[in-house]
Amino acid sequence: MVLGARETALAERHIDRLVAKAIAGDARAFGRLYDEFADRVYAFVRGRVVSTQDAEDLTATVFLKAWEAINGYDDRGIPFGAWLFRIARNAVIDSYRRTARVPEIASAEDAFEVMDVSAIVDERVFARLEVEEVCEAMDSLTEEQRSVLMLRFVWGFDVKESAQGLGKSEGAVKALQHRAVRSLTRLLAEENEHG
């Protein structure tokens, strides 16, 4: 469902109030922020760890870190969601470090070469794809490309907010997004050919 500008503004105001209360030490308000963002944090971390247990642990870690740091939030000048995403992304990178695995982080320039996708994926192709194949296609993207797509579609961020969440310029996010979309459609088209 598409959120209208008015609904978005109301949602933002609602989040702002909860954040303000949480900064003032209101645990209940923080609990409601958890209710608002837990699904998105989990969706982001689940694709990056092996087990659901790890994903749940990491989700809890993200919110505990957010609670510890929330007093300093107001100085950062970015929306709460983008701030929380940064914590989630750093927590994932920390977990990779602990397990000696390194996520692939490529700059926009090093990412997939943009191809002319002549074989655009048909709806019917998509319908035939299993969840595993879909996840495999996502896994083949770079960490930054996956993050951009996750921010745009699951977190509901626009380009500016995505840029704030990733600590990049809007131009870099647009480039990442363009490459991610092209790469994903190319991969899905290949799946179709081989399938």
Place this chain on the structure above:
Amino acid sequence: MARFDAETHEWDVVAQVVLRSAAPLSIDRKRAIRARVMSHVDHDALPVRGLTVFRRAMAMITITATVLGGTSYAAAVSLPGDPFYGIKRFSENVTLQVLPDGDMQRHFLFTIAMRRADELARMTNDGADDELMLRAFEQFRVMTSAAYGEDAMSAEESAYATRLREHVESTPQPIRTELQEALDNADPTVSNGSPAGNSMQGSDVNSGSSPDSPGTGDAPAASPETTGPSGMSRP
């Protein structure tokens, strides 16, 4: 195979792929994680409970001093950037953490918002730098948002809100409009630049309000759980 609008179609397909790849969190597991998180948060949120008798007494002295008129004169009159300003903020935070939810807490939040407005007025007169001013405005916005909150206000609480609004109206013009805008944004009874309810009567709430500002606070805020993913806009 039929040809279609490549860009649009790609965007739709990718949206579906990403959404399908995002494993959902079951309600039970969400609750379980919430319980884990909140067990820590609840513990931290009320630190005074875990304090020794001595520390608790010290906290109460701090709170009493703050409520009765402020820490020290130097801290009370300090502005952002001053050495004593941290003491002032610390005292406020301690007080906020131990005040029970409800009238007292709301009163104190409005009081702090009033202090922030005063500070901004003085900073304007002193010619404070832009960075400090921006931070002070953000603090005012945070405090007014917390003060208004989401819950309906009692008549007494509405009186605090009215006092704050009147106070803001007495600030110098370079900052008044922005402060009023922050109040309008925080106040859920303000709709299209016009306040609803008795608490705002007589206030100049239209200044600084956008004619197409968001609607009333009575409407429920959109939640990702009820609206679904909201990122389906076009690139």
